[in-house]
Amino acid sequence: MNTETPLLEVSNLRKYFGGVRAVDGVSFRVYEGELIFLIGPNGAGKTTLVNLVSGYLKPDSGLIAFNGRDISRLDMASRVKLGIARSFQFVNVSWSISLLENIAIAIASRRGINLSMLRSLESHTDVIEEAIQLAKLVGLEKNLDKLPLEVSQGDRKILDVVMTLALKPKLLLLDEPTSGVSTRDKFDIIDRIVSAIKATGISSIIVEHDMDIVFSYANRIIAMHSGRILADGPPEDVRSREDVRAVLLGGLYA
Amino acid sequence: MVRREIGNNIRSIVIVAVIAGLLYPVISSIMPGWEVMLTYGIILAIAALGFNLLFNYTGLLSFGHAAFVGLGAYAVGLSVKYIGLRILEVQVLIGVLLSALLALIVGFIAVRYRGIFFAILMLVTAQILWGFYVKFYHITGGTDGIRIPRPTLFFIYDTTGLGYHAFNMVYHYYALLWFTVLAIIMWYIVNSPFGYTLRVIKDAETRAVALGVNVNRYRLLALVISAIYAGIAGALYAPINRLVTPDLAYWTLSGKIVFMSILGGTMYFLGPIIGALTYVYLETIAQRITIHWYLILGITIIAIMFFMPRGLLGLTELEGFKKMARLFSALRLQFKF
Ligand SMILES: Nc1ncnc2c1ncn2[C@@H]1O[C@H](COP(=O)(O)OP(=O)(O)OP(=O)(O)O)[C@@H](O)[C@H]1O
Ligand SMILES: [Mg+2]
Numbered sequence: 001m002n003t004e005t006p007l008l009e010v011s012n013l014r015k016y017f018g019g020v021r022a023v024d025g026v027s028f029r030v031y032e033g034e035l036i037f038l039i040g041p042n043g044a045g046k047t048t049l050v051n052l053v054s055g056y057l058k059p060d061s062g063l064i065a066f067n068g069r070d071i072s073r074l075d076m077a078s079r080v081k082l083g084i085a086r087s088f089q090f091v092n093v094s095w096s097i098s099l100l101e102n103i104a105i106a107i108a109s110r111r112g113i114n115l116s117m118l119r120s121l122e123s124h125t126d127v128i129e130e131a132i133q134l135a136k137l138v139g140l141e142k143n144l145d146k147l148p149l150e151v152s153q154g155d156r157k158i159l160d161v162v163m164t165l166a167l168k169p170k171l172l173l174l175d176e177p178t179s180g181v182s183t184r185d186k187f188d189i190i191d192r193i194v195s196a197i198k199a200t201g202i203s204s205i206i207v208e209h210d211m212d213i214v215f216s217y218a219n220r221i222i223a224m225h226s227g228r229i230l231a232d233g234p235p236e237d238v239r240s241r242e243d244v245r246a247v248l249l250g251g252l253y254a
Numbered sequence: 255m256v257r258r259e260i261g262n263n264i265r266s267i268v269i270v271a272v273i274a275g276l277l278y279p280v281i282s283s284i285m286p287g288w289e290v291m292l293t294y295g296i297i298l299a300i301a302a303l304g305f306n307l308l309f310n311y312t313g314l315l316s317f318g319h320a321a322f323v324g325l326g327a328y329a330v331g332l333s334v335k336y337i338g339l340r341i342l343e344v345q346v347l348i349g350v351l352l353s354a355l356l357a358l359i360v361g362f363i364a365v366r367y368r369g370i371f372f373a374i375l376m377l378v379t380a381q382i383l384w385g386f387y388v389k390f391y392h393i394t395g396g397t398d399g400i401r402i403p404r405p406t407l408f409f410i411y412d413t414t415g416l417g418y419h420a421f422n423m424v425y426h427y428y429a430l431l432w433f434t435v436l437a438i439i440m441w442y443i444v445n446s447p448f449g450y451t452l453r454v455i456k457d458a459e460t461r462a463v464a465l466g467v468n469v470n471r472y473r474l475l476a477l478v479i480s481a482i483y484a485g486i487a488g489a490l491y492a493p494i495n496r497l498v499t500p501d502l503a504y505w506t507l508s509g510k511i512v513f514m515s516i517l518g519g520t521m522y523f524l525g526p527i528i529g530a531l532t533y534v535y536l537e538t539i540a541q542r543i544t545i546h547w548y549l550i551l552g553i554t555i556i557a558i559m560f561f562m563p564r565g566l567l568g569l570t571e572l573e574g575f576k577k578m579a580r581l582f583s584a585l586r587l588q589f590k591f
Contacts, residue, residue, distance in 0.1 A: 056463075056464075076466075077463065077467070080464065080465065085464070088460070088464075092458045092460055093454075093457070093458055094450075094454040094456070096453055097450060097454075097457075102454070104447075104450070105451055105454055108447040108450075110466075114447045114448060115447075115448055117442070117448045117449075119446055120446060121445060127447075163465070
């Protein structure tokens, strides 16, 4: 048992959409430096859980504590300031500016300089320099001057993650960072993301559908189904659970 | 961070500005009277620049920018009428303050809405002001408006004694100075961290929120800046028009501002400027040719939107134009100019 204060403690969290119990009494803890994969079939409630923790949605009931402090009533911007950052299941970036500018704006936001008006973004060389360094960390340095629509889907997904990393969060929530990418490229992308996460030591929860990826990278897996947590633990434990296999693995990892 | 399109490239902007500035004496010498048209053009370009900060960079369509133009113009009109103020810079300042205040009040509610709701809220605001100017005629002179005497420029230069042509000449360069300064400031704004944050808000609002950006505050600020531009345009409009009427707050003017920007190409920094100049030119020609000028203008507008959805500056992305641009830069390298 871990005795330190958890970074994140979620207790009995609920969110219903009409009759749909998207998140239905979920509890778990995340400790400093953990890399957790969140799995579950379509509609299991994974995105809703990310939305609740990041503050994009307000829970119907339950508690979310960050570093021991109740944050369930805080809005998204305040949670970002505390150190909770999230990416999106669908690429969510500015299409009219370059990759570099997208990253630079995320950095500018963290530094609190995006109200600066009379100096060009370009002339904030410290911000640009940091953006380039960050891009190098995930191997995105080649196409930085391109617009998001001019690069591959993989690079766009990476961009989405980099913009989140640029906030230097304490807790990173990545909602399907490999969705929409060909199976062949998925490993490459998750590899770049995981090594960046490990290099920075940020606690992370990654939503992922590909079980090959999950079992290659996870130290801990949380499996959801119908708004509830089915299993939570090391990969071997989760893999051996009959119920998880039934709803998720389809006998694949029997 | 070089923008590929010509209308977003600082060097091309400087070239166009210099050419336009040089053209002015030529135009006024061969076609007397047209210099007034050009003055109207650059004044409306100021309003269109403000409009486009909101439209292209923030993603908010205002269908009521005439509210701010009208406020700027009436700041001049009412201050002349009631306190005899003639120093234009002070009157512009009053217009700026009033426009900013109105933008803050309306914006407080309006920035919570998007798309058509925002557009309509702005439209309603302008129509309310228009109604005020018409109905409170004992204050505003109603539809007869307020006559504007010759202004005093730069606090000391009284233009009362100038002849018709001389005043138009002086006032053109005066307006051009305002335009140049305001265009440069806008250029800095759209390329600043603030300007880029607006683009993120426009393209990916939830992302902006996820970055910790207070989206509504940025929208409000963009609206205030945009309103200030339109307010200044309105104040500068009054002396050249010599009359301030409720038309300046009417929805047709709001519509013109929208149209000018689309005509030039809202995707481009230069778009609203080129659009305003072209629009005033088209309107003048159409008015000279026929009394059915609104019809001609309408057809032209539809044709342009249909065939050139990116506006006039969209033409610069055609292959032929690019070839010419390459030729031009080759010549420039060759002859070092
Ligand atoms: N805003 C909403 N309004 C109504 N129902 C919603 C909303 N968001 C999610 N739901 C429902 O809640 C349930 C959980 O959805 P959620 O998006 O969290 O699932 P998920 O695990 O992320 O699925 P996927 O793997 O497909 O992304 C689904 O039944 C979904 O239809
Ligand atoms: Mg999801």
